[in-house]
Amino acid sequence: MARMLKWLFSATLCFALAGFSVGCVPQEKYNAKVLENEGLSSQLNSAQQEEASAQAARDAYKAELDRINAQLQTESAVATNDENQLKELAAQNAKLNAEYTDALNSPAKIEFQAGSTTALPTQLSNELSQFAADHPDLVDFDAARGIVKFKSDVTFATGSAELTPEARAVIDKFASILNSPSAADYELLVVGHTDNVPVTNPETIRAGHKNNWYLSAHRAISVASEMVSQGVSKGRLGVAGYGDQRPIADNSTAEGRKLNRRVEVLILPTRHVGSAITASSTIAPHRHRAEMNKDSSMNKDSAVEASPETVTPDMNK
Numbered sequence: 199m200a201r202m203l204k205w206l207f208s209a210t211l212c213f214a215l216a217g218f219s220v221g222c223v224p225q226e227k228y229n230a231k232v233l234e235n236e237g238l239s240s241q242l243n244s245a246q247q248e249e250a251s252a253q254a255a256r257d258a259y260k261a262e263l264d265r266i267n268a269q270l271q272t273e274s275a276v277a278t279n280d281e282n283q284l285k286e287l288a289a290q291n292a293k294l295n296a297e298y299t300d301a302l303n304s305p306a307k308i309e310f311q312a313g314s315t316t317a318l319p320t321q322l323s324n325e326l327s328q329f330a331a332d333h334p335d336l337v338d339f340d341a342a343r344g345i346v347k348f349k350s351d352v353t354f355a356t357g358s359a360e361l362t363p364e365a366r367a368v369i370d371k372f373a374s375i376l377n378s379p380s381a382a383d384y385e386l387l388v389v390g391h392t393d394n395v396p397v398t399n400p401e402t403i404r405a406g407h408k409n410n411w412y413l414s415a416h417r418a419i420s421v422a423s424e425m426v427s428q429g430v431s432k433g434r435l436g437v438a439g440y441g442d443q444r445p446i447a448d449n450s451t452a453e454g455r456k457l458n459r460r461v462e463v464l465i466l467p468t469r470h471v472g473s474a475i476t477a478s479s480t481i482a483p484h485r486h487r488a489e490m491n492k493d494s495s496m497n498k499d500s501a502v503e504a505s506p507e508t509v510t511p512d513m514n515k
Contacts, residue, residue, distance in 0.1 A: 293436075317344035318465060322380040326465075329375060333368050344466075346372065348421060350392075350459035357402045359416035366424055372463075373428035387436045387464040388422040390414030393455035394442040415439025421461050 317323070323341050330339035330346070338347040353365040361369070375381060392410040397403060407413040418437045426432055447454035 317342055318384075319380055322375075322378075322465075325375050325378070325380065329372060336365060336368050337372075344464065346463045346465070348461045348463070349456075350417065350461060351456060353421070353461060354417060357399055357407070357413075358405070359407065359413065359420050361420050361424060369421060369424045370428050373425045373430050376425065376430050376465075377428075381465065384434070385436070385466040386425075386430070386434050387438065387466060388418045388425075389437075389462045389464065390416070390418035390421075390439040391444055391446075391458060391460050391462070392442050393458045394445070394449040395455065410441035411439055413439075414441045417461050421463070 318326070318341070323344075326339045326346060327341060330337045336349055336352045338349070339345070340347065348365065348369070353361060355362060376384075376386065390413070392414045394410075397407060397409050397413060402413070407416055415438070418439050422435050422437045426435065442449070442458070445454070445458045446460075447457040449455050449458060
């Protein structure tokens with residue numbers, strides 16, 4: 199009996215061991231599977247990181263695209279606004295051009311007293327003549343046409359639209375005459391002119407004076423703004439810039455170019471309707487974005503003029 203039990207135990211143990219060996223994986227296969235799983239896990243992590251990077255890149259591209267679209271919309275709106283402003287300015291310029299041409303070519307004569315005709319009332323003409331005589335280096339007065347001319351080479355630093363202190367003081371005196379009873383009702387047209395030397399100085403261009411048209415207009419604005427700051431009504435004033443298009447002298451000579459650089463104030467023989475001077479009409483004097491370099495070698499209206507044979511930019515504009 200004992201021998202029988204021993205044989206059954208041995209048989210059972212063998213069957214158990216045999217069954218175990220059939221259901222288990224050999225160690226080398228197990229190790230291989232572990233390594234394979236680790237490799238797949240590493241690949242999964244890499245794929246997830248690449249996906250995250252790709253998503254971040256997509257987000258960045260979308261943000262940049264949104265920014266560009268917003269900028270394009272803004273620039274489109276600005277362009278539309280600029281176009282409207284240019285149309286308005288063109289209409290204003292056409293009106294001013296007609297007034298300027300009429301004033302220059304056929305000045306109206308108004309009879310103020312028996313036997314005499316003048317462009318302006320006698321008292322006003324006399325005051326302006328005395329004003330010009332007091333400041334001959336800076337001002338000319340054309341009594342026949344009622345035009346006060348400020349000489350640019352003295353009124354402004356070279357290549358600049360910023361008034362010199364001397365010019366500012368003289369224009370303030372001029373404004374007091376325009377505010378007087380003899381002149382307070384007359385309309386005024388301030389017109390800037392340059393010579394024909396092109397603007398090439400980078401400092402002048404960076405200040406906003408891109409060419410002679412810009413420079414002449416900015417100088418006219420400076421003179422008009424100083425007048426307004428002294429109480430001259432804005433409703434009386436028009437401003438224009440003709441660049442080098444209306445020379446009064448030969449641009450092939452230094453003296454001629456000097457005469458062509460000017461700001462004219464035309465006292466028109468048409469009367470301004472409405473209050474001539476009001477407390478609300480004053481504005482701050484015009485200021486430009488940058489103070490121009492006053493060294494004549496780096497400015498527009500250089501003291502070193504080109505020779506009559508050739509008028510070329512020499513860093514003076």
